[in-house]
Structures are given as structure tokens and as C-alpha cells.
Amino acid sequence: VVVSESTICLIDGETGTLGYRGIGIGDLAEGATYEETIYLLWHGKLPTQSELDAFTQELVGERDVNGSIWQVLASLPRHAQPMEALRTAVSVIAAYDPDLYNYEHEANLKKAARLTVRLPIAATDFYHLLQGEGPVPHHPGLGHAANFLYMLRGEQATPLEVRALDMAMV
Numbered sequence: 001v002v003v004s005e006s007t008i009c010l011i012d013g014e015t016g017t018l019g020y021r022g023i024g025i026g027d028l029a030e031g032a033t034y035e036e037t038i039y040l041l042w043h044g045k046l047p048t049q050s051e052l053d054a055f056t057q058e059l060v061g062e063r064d065v066n067g068s069i070w071q072v073l074a075s076l077p078r079h080a081q082p083m084e085a086l087r088t089a090v091s092v093i094a095a096y097d098p099d100l101y102n103y104e105h106e107a108n109l110k111k112a113a114r115l116t117v118r119l120p121i122a123a124t125d126f127y128h129l130l131q132g133e134g135p136v137p138h139h140p141g142l143g144h145a146a147n148f149l150y151m152l153r154g155e156q157a158t159p160l161e162v163r164a165l166d167m168a169m170v
Contacts (some may be wrong), residue, residue, distance in 0.1 A: 008041060021045070025170070034144050034169040035059065044107060056143065060105060062114045063138040063147075068096055069122050070135050082126060089122030090115070117144070123150040145169060 010019045021040050028037050032046070033095045036069035039047045039055050047055060072092045073085055093114060094100060099107040125135050130149040145165040157165075 007022050007044070008029050029167045029170045032170060037170045042112065059113055059117050059144065060138075060140050062066055062110075062117045063121065063140070064119060065093075065096075065118055068092055070125050070129075071116065073122065073129055077129070082123070083124040086119060089119065089126075092120050093122075120144070120148040121151065124148065127152060 008021060010017060010022070012018075012043055020037065021044055023040070023046075028040075032040070035056050036052060039052065041099075050139060068090050069092055072088060076085060076088065081107045082089060097111055097114060100109050121138065128135055138152045139147050139150045142150055142156070143162070143166075149161060149165060
């Protein structure tokens with residue numbers, strides 16, 4: 001049953017085809033990073049190297065949350081489930097968003113960027129709270145997958161681990 005047509009994603013159950021913006025998911029998983037893939041989804045094309053560099057810097061610049069997520073997650077009861085914590089984190093991210101009530105395309109892209117980089121912060125913060133540990137601050141020199149693994153473990157991951165997570169996120 002065709003529910004809707006989209007230029008963003010193609011799912012063909014008969015052929016087993018899955019693609020984003022006309023590019024097969026296997027090709028993207030093999031040759032693109034998570035950042036390149038979200039750029040493709042949001043902008044309709046793969047980025048040039050300069051566009052990717054600027055986009056990556058934009059994402060890194062949105063990682064600073066001034067402890068707001070940590071403070072709220074720390075106030076949750078210890079029996080809270082991870083999905084409950086992430087749902088709460090989304091509300092916190094929205095509450096502090098300077099573009100909250102701006103629905104223009106550029107503002108929506110900024111909100112998407114903030115959610116993209118801050119949800120992994122919430123996930124790792126909640127993990128560390130459950131372990132009785134403090135938060136691990138983000139590493140501004142790392143890409144999305146590498147930074148998530150760094151915040152989770154407190155040490156840099158191997159290139160193979162980073163690539164595996166990048167592929168899984170794609």
C-alpha cells in the first residue's frame with residue numbers, strides 16, 4: 001500500500017530497496033559519514049568538502065548546553081527508563097531553543113541540528129548518571145560518531161569503532 005510519495009526516502013519492499021534522496025543506503029553506509037548523510041537528507045544533495053566542513057563546524061557549535069540537560073536528568077528518579085530520559089531531554093532542548101517559535105526553514109534546520117547533537121549528550125549524560133558518575137564534556141575536535149563514543153567512554157574510540165557507529169547511524 002502506497003501511503004505517500006517522498007523525495008527524501010524510498011522504501012521498496014518488493015525489491016528490498018532502501019535509499020535516501022535517490023542514493024542506496026548501502027552506498028551511503030559504505031562511503032558516507034553520518035554528517036554527510038544528514039546533510040543529504042536536509043539539503044537534498046551530498047555536500048562538497050567545504051560544505052561538509054562548515055556543516056560539521058555548525059553541528060559542533062551546537063553541542064554546548066550549559067549543563068541544562070544534566071541538571072534536569074539528574075532530577076529524574078533513578079528508576080526512570082532511558083526513553084523517558086530522552087523524551088524529557090527533548091523538552092529541555094526545546095525549552096532553551098532560541099528559535100522555538102520560529103517555523104521558517106532556516107530556523108527548522110537549526111532546531112534539527114541542535115536535536116541531532118544534543119540527544120547523544122542526553123543519552124551519555126543519563127548513562128553516566130545511572131553509573132553514579134559525572135558528565136563527560138564533548139570533544140570539539142571529533143565528529144558526531146567519535147564524539148558520542150568519547151562522551152560515553154571518556155576516551156577516544158578507535159577508527160574502526162567510529163566507522164562502525166557511523167555506518168550504523170546511516
